[in-house]
Amino acid sequence: MSLVMTLATRNLLHDRLRLVATLIGIVFSVVLVMIQMGLFLGFGHMVSTMIDHANADLWVLPKGAKCFEDPSQLDVKLREKVAAADGVASVVPLVIGFSDWRLDSGEVTPVFIVGSDVKAGGLQPWNVVEGDVRSLSQWGAVAVDRTYFDRLGIKKLGDAAEIHGHKVKVVAVTDGIRSFTTTPYVFVDQKDSRFYTGMFPSKASDLLVRLKPDADRTKAVQAIRDRVGNDVEVLTTAEFRKRSRSFWLFGTGAGAALFAGAILGVIVGTVIVAQTLYSSTKDHLSEFATLRAMGSSNNYIYGVIIYQALFNAVVGFIMAGAIGYVVVRMTERSALPIVITPWLMAALFVLTVVMCVASGFVAIIRVVRIDPASVFMR
Amino acid sequence: MNDIIIDAREIRKTLGKGAGEVQALRGVDLALRKGELTLLMGPSGSGKTTLLLILGCMLTPSAGRVTVCGTATSDADKEALARIRRDHIGFVFQSYHLFPTMTARQNVQLALDIRGHHGRDAARKSRDALALVGLDQKAKSLPDSLSGGEQQRVAIARAFVANPSVILADEPTSALDGDSGRAIMRILVDAAHKRDRAVLVVTHDPRIVSFADRIVRIEDGVLADEQADESERRRLPKAASWP
Numbered sequence: 192m193s194l195v196m197t198l199a200t201r202n203l204l205h206d207r208l209r210l211v212a213t214l215i216g217i218v219f220s221v222v223l224v225m226i227q228m229g230l231f232l233g234f235g236h237m238v239s240t241m242i243d244h245a246n247a248d249l250w251v252l253p254k255g256a257k258c259f260e261d262p263s264q265l266d267v268k269l270r271e272k273v274a275a276a277d278g279v280a281s282v283v284p285l286v287i288g289f290s291d292w293r294l295d296s297g298e299v300t301p302v303f304i305v306g307s308d309v310k311a312g313g314l315q316p317w318n319v320v321e322g323d324v325r326s327l328s329q330w331g332a333v334a335v336d337r338t339y340f341d342r343l344g345i346k347k348l349g350d351a352a353e354i355h356g357h358k359v360k361v362v363a364v365t366d367g368i369r370s371f372t373t374t375p376y377v378f379v380d381q382k383d384s385r386f387y388t389g390m391f392p393s394k395a396s397d398l399l400v401r402l403k404p405d406a407d408r409t410k411a412v413q414a415i416r417d418r419v420g421n422d423v424e425v426l427t428t429a430e431f432r433k434r435s436r437s438f439w440l441f442g443t444g445a446g447a448a449l450f451a452g453a454i455l456g457v458i459v460g461t462v463i464v465a466q467t468l469y470s471s472t473k474d475h476l477s478e479f480a481t482l483r484a485m486g487s488s489n490n491y492i493y494g495v496i497i498y499q500a501l502f503n504a505v506v507g508f509i510m511a512g513a514i515g516y517v518v519v520r521m522t523e524r525s526a527l528p529i530v531i532t533p534w535l536m537a538a539l540f541v542l543t544v545v546m547c548v549a550s551g552f553v554a555i556i557r558v559v560r561i562d563p564a565s566v567f568m569r
Numbered sequence: 570m571n572d573i574i575i576d577a578r579e580i581r582k583t584l585g586k587g588a589g590e591v592q593a594l595r596g597v598d599l600a601l602r603k604g605e606l607t608l609l610m611g612p613s614g615s616g617k618t619t620l621l622l623i624l625g626c627m628l629t630p631s632a633g634r635v636t637v638c639g640t641a642t643s644d645a646d647k648e649a650l651a652r653i654r655r656d657h658i659g660f661v662f663q664s665y666h667l668f669p670t671m672t673a674r675q676n677v678q679l680a681l682d683i684r685g686h687h688g689r690d691a692a693r694k695s696r697d698a699l700a701l702v703g704l705d706q707k708a709k710s711l712p713d714s715l716s717g718g719e720q721q722r723v724a725i726a727r728a729f730v731a732n733p734s735v736i737l738a739d740e741p742t743s744a745l746d747g748d749s750g751r752a753i754m755r756i757l758v759d760a761a762h763k764r765d766r767a768v769l770v771v772t773h774d775p776r777i778v779s780f781a782d783r784i785v786r787i788e789d790g791v792l793a794d795e796q797a798d799e800s801e802r803r804r805l806p807k808a809a810s811w812p
Binding site: 192193194195197198201202204205477478481482483484485486487488489491562563564566567 | 618621622625627628648651652653654655656658660662663666668669670671675678679680682683684687688727739
């Protein structure tokens with residue numbers, strides 16, 4: 192085994208204070224990027240959580256609807272037209288909209304109504320920890336998430352409240368269905384949702400389309416488009432998810448802010464690593480000059496510096512990963528959980544290596560100028 | 570002629586520019602032969618370090634021609650000069666220039682490592698080289714724990730472990746006491762005589778002339794008359810000899 196690694200490691204460990212400073216810089220940078228990107232992913236998941244959990248292959252939306260929460264409406268008569276298209280198994284109207292929830296204390300809080308035909312499926316609450324979703328078909332039955340109990344003035348299953356002047360009773364409790372808008376989702380049957388949102392019976396927010404198992408998705412989409420005309424759009428679930436995420440993340444600037452934070456993390460990390468590697472290299476210039484005088488190729492010396500950069504990257508990344516794991520665990524039940532996927536970790540590792548190696552080039556530029564003759568002057 | 574390892578002809582070197590221009594070397598001819606230990610002596614500023622750098626392929630002459638083991642150095646770029654050093658030359662520096670974080674054995678092994686020799690064989694050769702300079706028991710010691718003489722012996726082991734054709738030593742004894750200096754010179758003499766290498770020692774130190782096969786004096790960038798070792802030794806005052 193070459194001594195490149197030994198020399199590089201010893202050089203780093205020789206000045207432990209500087210090594211610690213370098214690693215803190217890398218960890219700070221990687222954790223910052225990790226959290227920003229984790230928030231980005233978490234936010235992305237959150238804004239499409241309803242789309243992800245809907246029992247639909249296709250979505251028929253009012254033209255230009257930007258996201259699930261879009262208040263636009265379409266004509267519910269389109270349901271028959273869509274149902275008649277080749278490959279369509281079922282069509283379920285969805286009624287959504289804001290409403291007001293009155294607590295026992297008389298206080299009013301806004302809620303977001305999600306109304307779907309309980310018997311037909313469509314969009315039903317998931318992660319139900321208490322009660323029964325089938326009970327939602329009863330008049331005035333609602334399902335809420337337990338994280339919003341305090342907000343809604345609810346203590347347990349069976350408690351009552353009032354939505355838009357109508358008495359309601361909690362028949363199912365979910366866990367973890369949180370809204371990024373902080374307005375609690377309230378699941379109800381479609382027939383009730385019209386009373387709460389004020390939507391006319393002739394209207395619906397979206398149509399959820401299930402295709403037959405053997406249906407050709409592309410052909411089905413075209414068949415539906417041919418039938419419904421240009422006032423509505425037909426999107427696959429993936430397309431609608433992408434549009435919704437794109438709107439909330441980029442249309443609102445939230446994503447840009449998260450990205451800006453991530454870029455800032457990369458810049459800070461690169462500068463810190465570059466500065467410490469440069470400083471370390473400068474301290475060992477006489478050693479590099481000795482190597483050069485002995486006849487070492489430049490590549491050998493670059494190898495030492497790059498290995499130092501890689502050592503920093505790997506150790507820094509492991510430490511940052513451990514911190515990231517703790518952060519994920521701490522936020523997983525929060526309003527905006529940080530989501531760190533294996534792909535994000537892989538990308539962060541590559542980013543850390545690139546950041547550290549790029550920093551190493553600053554040191555290499557200094558080493559290139561070494562005059563081996565300087566060894567004879569000392 | 571085949572014995573010549575480094576051949577320098579009509580070497581001229583100008584340092585600085587304009588008013589600060591200095592003719593460091595003014596037409597130097599010097600050949601280093603295998604099996605011969607040559608001393609290059611001269612006062613400060615005489616041009617001996619400049620000549621050493623040119624012979625060691627770290628500096629290119631303003632005029633003249635240098636060949637190392639038959640390879641001309643005049644048109645070589647920095648990497649090519651490094652390759653010539655790597656292939657043919659071992660260096661011993663006045664300040665040892667050992668790597669403080671590496672053991673004695675690793676310091677020696679670095680000379681093999683930069684030549685692409687790694688692993689156990691390189692480690693064994695490095696230990697053998699240390700044994701030749703009497704430091705086999707100190708293979709695992711860091712430079713800081715070694716005396717000046719021991720550090721210089723490690724540096725010499727590093728210089729010849731890769732079996733170079735020529736060893737260039739810059740003031741190898743100047744920082745050492747008498748016993749250590751003698752030990753170093755004996756090793757360098759052995760390197761020349763027993764291992765058939767060319768050895769050039771640049772020095773101010775009059776105590777080491779008795780070890781030389783040949784003494785070359787340089788003054789004001791010009792080689793003075795070359796003297797046979799016996800006549801030079803006779804010229805030295807007694808006080809200049811090691812006790």
